Amino acid sequence: MTTVQSLDRAIELLRLISAEHKSGARLSALVAASGLAQPTVHRLLKQLVEGGLVMQDAQRRYRLGHFAYELGLVASTHFHLRDQCAPYLARISAETGDTVFLVVRSGADSFCLDRQSGSFPIQVLTVEVGKRRPLGIGGGGLALLSFMPPDELPDVLDRIEPHLHAYGGLTRETLLGLIQTARAQGYASITNYAVAGVTSIGVPIRDRGGVVIGAISVSAMTARMQPREGLVVQTLQREIAGLQKGL
Incomplete structure (x- = not known):
C-alpha cells in the first residue's frame, strides 16, 4: 500500500467516524462501510488514535479525537x-x-x-x-x-x-x-x-x-x-x- 493510498483510506475512515459522531462507530461497522480488510482498518485506526485524530470510548467505539477538535477550531475562523x-x-x-x-x-x-x-x-x-x-x-x-x-x-x-x-x-x-x-x-x-x-x-x-x-x-x-x-x-x-x- 502506498503512502497516498494509506492517506486516502485514513481520510475515508475519518469521514465514516464523523458520520457516527453521536453514537460512535464500531470496528465491524467501519470495516463493512469502508470495504477494507479488518487488519488494515485496525492498523489505520491505531495510527489515527496515536495522532489524536480518533479516540476510543469506554464501549470501544471510535469517535473523533481531541486533535480533530483543535483542527476544527482553527479552521472555523476561515x-x-x-x-x-x-x-x-x-x-x-x-x-x-x-x-x-x-x-x-x-x-x-x-x-x-x-x-x-x-x-x-x-x-x-x-x-x-x-x-x-x-x-x-x-x-x-x-x-x-x-x-x-x-x-x-x-x-x-x-x-x-x-x-x-x-x-x-x-x-x-x-x-x-x-x-x-x-x-x-x-x-x-x-x-x-x-x-x-x-x-x-x-x-x-x-x-x-x-x-x-x-x-x-x-x-x-x-x-x-x-x-x-x-x-x-x-x-x-x-x-x-x-x-x-x-x-
Missing part, C-alpha cells in the same frame, strides 16, 4: 458560511413555516451545517446538524449533486451508488432523472427517497465566480409542500440571491 447564512435561514423558515437546512459538500457526501425550524406544528427534522449523507439525498444534497461540475458527476455517482438503495430504493437511473429535472428547472426537488411522505426542495448557493459552495433546502410533508412548491422556490431563490451578493 469558514463563515454558517454565520453568513443564519439570518437567511431564519427568514426562510419564518416565511415558509417549515424546516430549513444548510448543507455543504464533503467529498461524495453532503454535510448539514445548520438547521432552522419553522412555526408549522409538524416539522420535518430529516437530518441533524453535523450529520452527513450521500450526495443526492434530500433537497440540498440533490442540489449539490445536480449543479456540481459535470466532469465530477460520474465519479461521485460511482461512489454513492452502493448506498442509494437504503434511501427508499433510490437507484442511479432515478437519481440521474432527478438531476436532469433539477438542471432544467434551476432547483432540486425530491419526494419520498430521503423520508417517506416528505418533499424537500433545494437551491444551490454560488460564490462570486459561480462555483457552488453549498445549498439551502426546505423540507415538509408532501401533502403540505406540493401546493406551495412554487412559493417555496421563490422564497429560496430570493433569499439566496440576497445572500450571494454578500459573499
